[in-house]
Amino acid sequence: MLRTVEITAELTIPLPSEQFHNLHWQKKLELSLDCFICGRTGRTTHFEYGEERAVCTGDGRSEHPAAARIAGFDVTSAQDRLILRSVLDYWWAPFHDAKRDRPATALTRAPWARLYVGYLCPQSLETESFSIQSNVVRPVNEVCAHCAAPLATDAQSPGIRLLT
Ligand SMILES: [Zn+2]
Ligand SMILES: [Zn+2]
Numbered sequence: 001m002l003r004t005v006e007i008t009a010e011l012t013i014p015l016p017s018e019q020f021h022n023l024h025w026q027k028k029l030e031l032s033l034d035c036f037i038c039g040r041t042g043r044t045t046h047f048e049y050g051e052e053r054a055v056c057t058g059d060g061r062s063e064h065p066a067a068a069r070i071a072g073f074d075v076t077s078a079q080d081r082l083i084l085r086s087v088l089d090y091w092w093a094p095f096h097d098a099k100r101d102r103p104a105t106a107l108t109r110a111p112w113a114r115l116y117v118g119y120l121c122p123q124s125l126e127t128e129s130f131s132i133q134s135n136v137v138r139p140v141n142e143v144c145a146h147c148a149a150p151l152a153t154d155a156q157s158p159g160i161r162l163l164t
Contacts, residue, residue, distance in 0.1 A: 003092045003106050004071070007031065008159040009115050009132060011082040011142075011152040019122055019149045025075050025084045026116035026129060031160070034104035036093040037064060041100055042108050047088060049073045054090070067091035082152065084115065087163070107162040115158060121146040134158060 013023065027049035034041040038058045046055045047070050054068035068090030076083040095104045102109075114133040121128065124146040132140070132154045139155040 001092060002164075003090055004163040005031070005088050005090070005107060005111075006159070006161045006163050007084070007086045007088065007113050007115070008161075009084045010156060011117065011132070011154055013080050013082060013152055014150045015080050019144075019147065021119040021121060021144060021149065021151055023082055023117055023119045023151060024077075025073075025082065026118045027070070027073055028116055029070070029086065030114040031088060032108050032110075032112040033066070033068065033090060034092070034095075034097070034106075034108045035066060036091075036095045036104065037066065038062065039095050039097060041097040041102060041104055042110070042112075044112075045090075082117070107160070111160045113158045113160055117142075117152070119144070119151060123147045132158065134160070 029047050030044050032042045033045045035043045035056045044057045045066050049070040054066040056066040071089045072087035074085045092106050112134045114131050116131050118129040121144050128145045130142050134157050139153050141153050142151045
C-alpha cells in the first residue's frame with residue numbers, strides 16, 4: 001500500500017553572518033526503508049526530487065529501483081533559520097526479513113535519514129556541501145571548508161514521521 005512519510009529538519013544560521021554563503025537544501029536525501037523488493041529491513045534508499053523512483057541500496061552491491069519518490073520539498077529560509085519539510089511517497093508491502101528474522105514495518109524500526117546542504121563560498125567562489133543525519137552527537141557546528149566561516153548549527157536530529 002502507498003505510505004507517506006514526512007521528514008523535517010532545521011538548522012540555525014549564526015548571526016551576524018559576515019559572509020553570505022547562500023546556504024540551501026539540496027534536492028536529494030536518503031531514508032532507511034523496509035524494502036519488500038529485496039526483502040530486507042532498514043535499507044538506505046536514495047531519493048532525488050523530480051525523479052519518479054528512488055534507489056534502494058539493497059544488500060551491498062545489489063542496488064535496484066524502488067517505488068518511492070519525493071512528493072513535496074518545502075523550504076523555508078528565515079534570516080537565522082534554514083527549515084525543510086519534505087514528504088515522501090513509497091509503496092510498502094509486508095514481508096519477513098529472513099536474514100534479521102524480523103517482520104517489516106511501514107516505517108522501518110529506528111528510521112534513519114540524511115539531508116544535504118549546499119553553499120557557495122564568497123571568497124573562493126567554490127561550491128561545497130555538507131550533510132546532516134540521524135544518529136550523530138549534537139550539536140554540530142558546520143564551518144566553510146574554504147574560509148572556515150561558521151555556517152550553521154545542527155542541534156536537532158531530523159524528524160521522521162509516518163503520515164499515512
Ligand atoms: Zn531493496
Ligand atoms: Zn567560505
